[in-house]
Amino acid sequence: MADWTELDEALADYTDSCNNNERLRKMQRDWSRVLHFICSDNDVRFSMHVDRGEILSTPVGLDGVPDIVVTTTSETFCDMFWGDLNPVQKYLRGEITVKGSQEDVMRLDAISYVIWPDS
């Protein structure tokens, strides 16, 4: 089980990878969303504010009204944000659950795919 410190470290790396990827920024130029993440195995919850493809902040707690809510274990979140797992495989096995539009779910996976095509 990962705690907030580990998740925060993973999120910092993820934010850096996203914001410095030119192709991803271009692809997500019209994507502004608020995401909520809920760890199913502990009480950790956090948010992500994305503005035109740029991740602005990843505060702890559920901040704002979400467009997407992602729920899975803290370990899966950590591995996902470090690019060490394929989120689609987890999603299709029902181990990651998402609330939000199909388009947003695909965009979320597209981020991982563009940053880490070998994941």
Next chain:
Amino acid sequence: MSSEMTLRRSVGTAAATATSAGLAFAAIDYLGVVSILAYAPGTTAVFAIFIGALIVVLVSAIFSELNGLYPTAAGIRLYLGRAVGNRTALSVTFTYMTTVVLVIAADAFLIGAAVRHVLHEPSALAYVWIVVLLGLALAANLRGVRLAGWVQTIVTYTVLAGTSVLSIIAIFHVGGAFHQPFNLFGGGSFSGIQAIAFALFLYAAFEWVTTTAEEARRPQVITRALFIAPALIWFVSTLFALALAHLVPYGVLHGSATPQLLLGTRALGTVGEMWMLALTVLTALNTFNGGFLVASRFMYAAARENNLPRPFAKLNNNAVPWVAVTSLTIISGIVAALVFATGQWLMLVSVGAAIECAIYAVGSFCVVRLRTRVTSERPFRMVFARPLASFGVVLFSALFLATAFADPKNSRHFSAVPFLVIAVLGVVSTLYVALVVPRLQRAASARTAQRRPTRRPPRPGASPEVAQNDPAAEERP
């Protein structure tokens, strides 16, 4: 209130119902009514459509229970996987997705034929219209253009209301006559069963609304849509069948790909023809928007899961899986051109109806199986689930056979062509899953083994060797 309940943009009952009805009520449904008239002539078709609606209540209950268990776009993979195993689930899903291609191809062909008919152009120009329509759909999809939810809702209700109003005008039109009422089994008991099976096709694809479960405000929204949308389709189809039976002789309908235009012309002349043409074009907005979205995203996910070749996951700068969308367009275009060249447009109805019946049988089986295997709470529980779902397996299997061996133009003939088409699709899917998918999975495993070490730093106290050389980090407990 928890955040799960308060998405900024969520789908309510009216929008979900419109999505369900819009997915089901495509241009091919006008031809579907003609197929019913072949087996249940005149006003008798109304009884077949009504019995079809009663059977669809069972389908609604089945998919409501399955959707409640797995409220996700990947639901079909999950409940099939849990019930019959992952490999069979993949084969069935691939076959199921071919219905999306059939519906897109059918709409491209039917709208091309309708536009050509109204403009009085040579029949060969239908090919040009098919290419133009699919080209426009491809361009819009590649640019990431989507119909806003409210536009989709308005389009669907406009098509349903427009068809109903014109049908009512036609029913009260002087000069027509109703024939052969209350005679469902006049052509023999088997013709009645086939008429009911074709009636089921009118509702086909309404269950695809379950792929929007993740957007629903509450789980009950999808359940309500699954019950309300078929009622709307029943109402509109009944009026349309009555209107056709009243004003257009079956001999005229028999050879036409555009029965709705014939009805419009007979009811209101040129105004009626243009009215029905406009509605036919509107149905394409839903088909091309929803159909392309469902199928291309399925292909993307399958490629990301290493069940399709990796190029199908390639994204363009609008975050659209462009290889998947382009392939879908090309295949739909080829199918539409083949249908036009052979004149076998009613065969699409037979194949689509049979595949839907097979899927309903599989869905029924999943309910029976998962009642034993999965004990978790469901937001919707069927009453008498085991006996009703078991009955569903038998009923939908019988209806599958009735449509798979039907000649949709002639109730006195049998045809094995629909069955052969489905058998080929099923065999190709099964062979692909058995022979090609394992190779793709092995290639993916080889890539994983060769890839960079995991990026996640080792937890303090953990062995660094283990952390740095873990090729299957996703399996970390």
